[in-house]
Amino acid sequence: MTTPTLQPQAALGGAGQLPKHISWYVLAGGLALSFVVLLLFAEPTPASVIILGGAIYVAAIWISSRIVEGARRATDRLATAVVTSAFALAMIPVVSLLVTVVDRGRTMMSWEFLTTDMTGIFGDMRGGGAWHAIVGTFWVTALASVFSIPLGIFTAIYLVEYGRGRLARAITVLVDVMTGIPSIVAGLFALVLFNTILDPAYRSALMGGVALAVLMTPVVVRSCEEMLRLVPNELREAAYALGVPKWLAIVKVVLRTAIAGITTGVMISIARVVGETAPLLLTMGIITSTNLNAFDGRMATLPVFAYSSFRQGGVYLERAWAAALVLIAIVMVLNIIARLVSRYFAPKGMT
Amino acid sequence: MSKRIDVKNLNVYYGEFLAVEDVTMTIEPRSVTALIGPSGCGKSTFLRTLNRMHEVIPGAYVTGEALMDGQNLYGRGVDPVQVRRQVGMVFQRPNPFPTMSIADNVLAGVRLNNRRMSRSDADELVESSLRGANLWEEVKDRLDRPGSSLSGGQQQRLCIARAIAVKPEVVLMDEPCSALDPISTLAIEDLIAELKTEYTIVIVTHNMQQAARVSDKTGFFNIAGTGKPGHLIEYDETEKMFSTPSVKDTEDYISGRFG
Numbered sequence: 227m228t229t230p231t232l233q234p235q236a237a238l239g240g241a242g243q244l245p246k247h248i249s250w251y252v253l254a255g256g257l258a259l260s261f262v263v264l265l266l267f268a269e270p271t272p273a274s275v276i277i278l279g280g281a282i283y284v285a286a287i288w289i290s291s292r293i294v295e296g297a298r299r300a301t302d303r304l305a306t307a308v309v310t311s312a313f314a315l316a317m318i319p320v321v322s323l324l325v326t327v328v329d330r331g332r333t334m335m336s337w338e339f340l341t342t343d344m345t346g347i348f349g350d351m352r353g354g355g356a357w358h359a360i361v362g363t364f365w366v367t368a369l370a371s372v373f374s375i376p377l378g379i380f381t382a383i384y385l386v387e388y389g390r391g392r393l394a395r396a397i398t399v400l401v402d403v404m405t406g407i408p409s410i411v412a413g414l415f416a417l418v419l420f421n422t423i424l425d426p427a428y429r430s431a432l433m434g435g436v437a438l439a440v441l442m443t444p445v446v447v448r449s450c451e452e453m454l455r456l457v458p459n460e461l462r463e464a465a466y467a468l469g470v471p472k473w474l475a476i477v478k479v480v481l482r483t484a485i486a487g488i489t490t491g492v493m494i495s496i497a498r499v500v501g502e503t504a505p506l507l508l509t510m511g512i513i514t515s516t517n518l519n520a521f522d523g524r525m526a527t528l529p530v531f532a533y534s535s536f537r538q539g540g541v542y543l544e545r546a547w548a549a550a551l552v553l554i555a556i557v558m559v560l561n562i563i564a565r566l567v568s569r570y571f572a573p574k575g576m577t
Numbered sequence: 578m579s580k581r582i583d584v585k586n587l588n589v590y591y592g593e594f595l596a597v598e599d600v601t602m603t604i605e606p607r608s609v610t611a612l613i614g615p616s617g618c619g620k621s622t623f624l625r626t627l628n629r630m631h632e633v634i635p636g637a638y639v640t641g642e643a644l645m646d647g648q649n650l651y652g653r654g655v656d657p658v659q660v661r662r663q664v665g666m667v668f669q670r671p672n673p674f675p676t677m678s679i680a681d682n683v684l685a686g687v688r689l690n691n692r693r694m695s696r697s698d699a700d701e702l703v704e705s706s707l708r709g710a711n712l713w714e715e716v717k718d719r720l721d722r723p724g725s726s727l728s729g730g731q732q733q734r735l736c737i738a739r740a741i742a743v744k745p746e747v748v749l750m751d752e753p754c755s756a757l758d759p760i761s762t763l764a765i766e767d768l769i770a771e772l773k774t775e776y777t778i779v780i781v782t783h784n785m786q787q788a789a790r791v792s793d794k795t796g797f798f799n800i801a802g803t804g805k806p807g808h809l810i811e812y813d814e815t816e817k818m819f820s821t822p823s824v825k826d827t828e829d830y831i832s833g834r835f836g
Contacts, residue, residue: 390635460672464736466633468686468743469662478689482676 242294249287249303256283280311324554331551334544340552343526344514350541356549358516359531362431363556365520366510366527367500369435370442375492377439378446385447386454387476404444412440413505420509429511431520434527437505442495449491453484486571493564497557503529528553579606579777580646580663580746582627587641588806589622589631596622598806599641602796604747609769609778611788611815614798615830619807620781623798624749627779628664629657645746662686665740669752671732673724673739680720682735683707686743702742710738711768730761737768741776748772750780754787766791785831789819797827 257279264270264278284307292300339355347354381401385394416437420428457480465475481488511524512534528549535546582604589597597619604610612620625631626639629650643650650660673682683703687694694702703720707713712734716727724735733753740748750769754762769778769791782788788795796812811818811827822828 458672460668460670461674463630463633463668464672464674464739465685465689467628467630467661467666467668468689468739469658469660469665470686470689471658474689474691479674483674 244291244294248290249283249307252287252290253279253283256280256286283307284311327547327551327554330544330547332548334548335551339545339548343516345516347514352541354545356526356528356531356545356552358513359526359528359549360552361516361518362510362525362527363500363529363553365431365525366434366438366506367496369432369520370438370499371492371496373435373439374443374446374495378443378492378495379450379488381443381447382450382454383476383481385451387472387480401444401447404440405448407440408504409437409441409502410504410508412437413508415440416505417508429509429524430522431510431525433509434506434525435520437509438499438502441502441505442499445495445498446492449494450484450488453487453491454480456487457483486568489567489571490564493560493567497560500556500560501529501553503533506530507533528556579775581606582747582777582779583642583644584627585642585644587623587626587639587643589619589626589639590637591634592636595806597626597798598808600809602809602812604777604779605794606777607773607775608793609773609780609791611792611795612779612781612798613783613785613788613795613830614807614810615800616783617803617807618798618800620796620798621751622807623809624751624779624781625666627747627749628666629660630666632657662743663745664747664749665743665745666749666751667733667736667740667753670756671729671736673727673732673735675723675725677724678721679716679724679727679735682724683738683742685739706738706742707735709741709772710734711764711771712738728761730757730764733757733761733765734768737765737772741772745776747777747779750778752781752783755783762787785819789815795819797822797824797830799826799830 257275260278260282261270261275264274268274284304287307288300288304291303334352336355338353340360341357342353342355343358344354381397385397388394389397416433419436420430420433461479461483462475465479466472470478506527507530510527510530512526512530513524514526517523517525532546532549532553535542535549584600584602584604587597587600588595600623612624614620622631627643627650631637631639639651645663649655650664673679674685677685680699680703681688683706684694684699687699687702704713704717707716712731715731716722716735719726725732727735733756737748737753754765757765766787769780772778773793780788780791782791792815794813795815795818797810797818798807799810800807811822811824813823818827819831822831
């Protein structure tokens with residue numbers, strides 16, 4: 227506590243203060259107590275010790291604070307304890323996931339893994355890698371981006387700057403519906419679309435790109451819309467008052483001001499679709515060799531590679547984990563790039 | 578570089594709601610005209626019709642005439658963008674473009690319109706506009722700094738420099754000093770006195786002393802009640818308005834009995 231140690235009058239409430247760092251001591255005491263109790267009556271495991279210790283801590287700190295410091299401070303401590311516990315609880319799966327993936331993925335991870343495909347690898351062989359899947363993921367994500375980023379940004383511009391009546395409302399509803407489309411449905415859509423227009427056996431990264439675009443576009447629209455709405459109206463008015471036509475004002479003032487947020491939103495939408503498995507399973511399948519032609523023939527992608535490796539089991543299981551590690555690394559890199567771009571483009575001097 | 582404005586029987590509508598009714602006034606070139614009145618009486622709305630900025634709000638339209646040196650601003654085929662290039666505006670809260678430097682802000686009227694300008698011409702325009710806005714001495718060493726790094730009064734002068742850089746005929750100012758401290762306000766008022774030798778200026782202000790200090794003619798707007806349209810009650814020489822107004826409402830407002 228950093229408040230001064232004056233004795234407050236009774237009228238101002240609160241009789242005193244608990245000593246500094248009391249919460250840590252109580253926490254330690256709670257954990258110790260819970261360990262002892264569980265040792266005597268049951269089996270102490272890390273999880274049960276922590277849960278029981280946490281419960282003891284919350285009760286103890288609240289009661290002692292209430293007695294010594296008064297009701298308001300006690301409620302404050304209780305809220306702090308509850309919020310911190312909730313955060314810790316939420317972090318457990320995330321940290322556990324990262325640790326697991328890194329731990330299991332590193333056995334197969336190597337430069338060779340990243341640069342060779344699975345041609346000629348079978349059975350118990352330890353060679354081969356995910357290069358073909360990395361290429362496939364790149365292609366399908368690039369194609370999806372080419373479709374959905376311009377479409378999404380222009381739709382967002384329409385909704386924010388131009389749309390007024392029924393059409394704008396209809397579009398907003400449809401975009402909302404699209405955000406909820408299950409990924410397998412998007413895959414089926416792309417499959418049927420291409421198999422009706424072209425021949426029924428057609429498979430390619432282009433189909434996968436279209437399927438992912440269906441999933442990606444509403445995310446881009448939503449986040450760009452938010453960013454455009456955040457641009458203060460007075461900037462638009464300043465541009466209009468200078469005799470700048472509306473479309474130029476949008477491009478040079480509104481978009482320029484919102485570009486940091488738009489880039490972040492786009493990066494996040496890419497990160498979201500890069501791991502979609504179901505639609506790619508349908509539209510691109512899996513092969514063991516590298517196919518560089520995005521418009522003809524099946525192509526491997528990281529999520530589908532991970533799935534099919536998992537199905538085969540044995541040493542392939544390690545490949546699945548390694549592929550998952552590569553996927554997580556890609557998502558992390560995209561997020562970091564998004565942050566850097568955001569910081570570079572952010573309007574300087576603006577809070 | 579300054580034109581007279583004749584307004585005849587102008588009515589301003591927001592959709593079906595009549596906001597300002599039947600305004601007729603003449604604004605002489607190279608003069609400062611102040612519009613005063615209580616909150617919500619339509620003076621800002623009327624000001625915005627002079628450069629067609631009200632059309633930014635969907636459903637807003639006018640009936641009647643607004644002529645600039647005889648040309649109808651609302652004539653058939655008149656492009657509002659062209660009108661706004663001749664009639665500039667400075668807003669209540671300073672709004673420099675945050676992504677642009679000070680120099681780029683001044684040149685915004687040129688740059689945003691994709692007009693090409695040689696480097697030396699651009700530098701000259703920046704200097705002359707900033708000098709015209711009494712800001713040159715303060716920022717000449719930091720023209721590359723972002724526009725939003727200035728203080729409030731400096732930002733407002735930057736916006737004025739930006740407005741005059743496009744060489745308009747008329748400059749409209751919507752309560753330009755209400756967000757500023759008294760020293761900055763004085764700086765802007767001095768600036769207005771200098772600018773009037775070259776531009777026609779129309780200023781909306783809440784501050785009656787400011788109107789008395791700064792303007793040649795004053796228009797008093799009033800509103801009968803909420804939901805009713807605003808009217809121009811009296812329009813006359815500033816000295817006469819503030820000493821012997823003809824209409825009782827004007828006198829009540831000026832002497833502080835309401836508003």
